[in-house]
Amino acid sequence: MSSKISIYTVLYILLISCNGVKEKPNLVLSNYASSEHLIEAKELVRIFKDENIKIVDFRNPKNYKNGHIYGSLNIWRTDVSDSSYPYEGMRSDKENIELFFGKIGISNDDLIVVYDDKGSSDAARLWCLLTYYDFKSVKILNGGLKSWESIGGKLSTKPISYPPTQFYLPEKRSEKLWIDKDELIGLITNESKNIILIDTRSSEEYSGSLIKKGASKAGRIATSIHTDWAEAVDLEGNKKFKSIEELQKVYKGVEMSAKDTVVVYCHTGYRSSLTTFVLTELMGFENVRNYDGSWVEWSYFDELPYEKDSIIL
Template sequence: MIYRISRIVILSVLMLSCNKQKEKITPDTELEASTYFNSEHLIEAEELLALYKQEHIKIIDFRKVTAYAKAHINGALNIWRTDIEDTTYPYKGMMAKKDSIEALFSRLGIKNEDLLVVYDDKGSSDASRLWWILKNYNFESVRILNGGLLAWEKVGGSINNKTISVTPSEFTLPAISSFDLFIGKDEIIEIANSNGSEIILDTRNIDEFSGKRQKDGAAKGGRIPKSLLIDWAEAIDYEGTQKFRSYDELEKIYSRMGASKTDLIISYCHSGVRSAHTTFVLTELLGYKNVKNYDGSWVEWSYFNGLPFEQDSITTIK
């Protein structure tokens, strides 16, 4: 049975307590009700506009430093993919270890009791990567700004190009990590070689899926065997608001998988960013119970010559 959670969108009080990690939002003014399965980790620009100056709100601009330097939400901290990457691998993009995240957040002055609001300007794909990493480390006080920087501008939110000064903190992640949304290469090898009913979902575009396009960082073009393709960008109003599509629209899109809400679904992309976005959509917005994001994704899989892959035949006409 699919449950839908209707939420009241908030415009005033955020915290029930300043010293608890899992912050709750107190309803005040009702906007359009959401019918997503769960919107606990999603925040609208109208909500943030009333809350962002509160002491325990930390806004994270998850974009390249050059984009941040041009303009960002007033008071936002800057984090980029390379800041949350484990560089010990021979390929790029792997999730940073726990102590690295703790050190980064401590340098940025983020405290355990803070609520992080993360945004980007690419339909929340990059913001979802940070949400996914923190979710694996059991840090739940994260919200993705629906529509990102564009939505903030549309509600008249303050933007500048100033770098804020921070006071370092002593940030620690929860002692126990769950990794409920994580899957690694070895597990996928077993699945790819089995006759199970698991869904391997490629969230890249059709050119990457077919092998026509080989992005930087990949050793070759192609896809993991048995993959289905649903481009991550279908889940948002990509050419418009950059917000997530409605529950019913998302249900229709992902019904193409032919999966139940309890089937194992493995999402992957080029480096685990776009597939983190799809993982957010499936688990948070639609209520799928058994979704794993392949951290290494195609960058890692293509690196190993012995791993099976598929590639469509492409004819070039001169």
């Protein structure tokens, strides 16, 4: 038996004995359109001993050091961002992601389970990024760190490391979940294209009464509709995704069908990644695009149309 398998077996036994999980836990049971990329804490306990599981704590390094799921790697926003732009938050390119994932020991045959402590908005960004590059073996831990703690899951303050690997993303990518500034401008200015543009930020950001760090001005992209990302999550409770019935109520006011072209954005593409996950995975919308640059990029260019306090500027 390899040392790695031995370690995982010990970890599994520790988790079971500490948590009191004696029966085989249920998978995600729901009437979501799909729960393929969603995993519950009890199911994570069951598969924890699998040699090809990599758990990713997608929080800033300080929070990671204060306590994380035992055995989890730490990845933060700056690790998967391109810093060459004059504004922050843009996704890293394929080659740099491959180099970084290989450096921290993630393999192509690994299942990545990602979590955060914010209601999965950061975790969804990593899911969205990897899905864009057609790497699909990734799941979001429903409820994040809170759900793990709620079942008595073991935490650690010690970082973990794995031997470096050769990690490769698929040669071809569908790019179906992402949209850049120029393509969005083309959709907005093309009268024959009927798109629904959703601003997933807070109501204060949407109205222009609040400007977050990194934005060049306050406001929103012209013609966008507001639906706060947090409405899809029990943010004040268990931090899990709401039921399909509750989600349908959240988006009831947005007149869109499953086949409509829907573009979502936020400040830097993180909160809108969660909305992308909700609409595509949980609700079954077929053509949802996450605007990577979001408001930070759009606000940088003075010539682009925006609104503030219901006045077109």
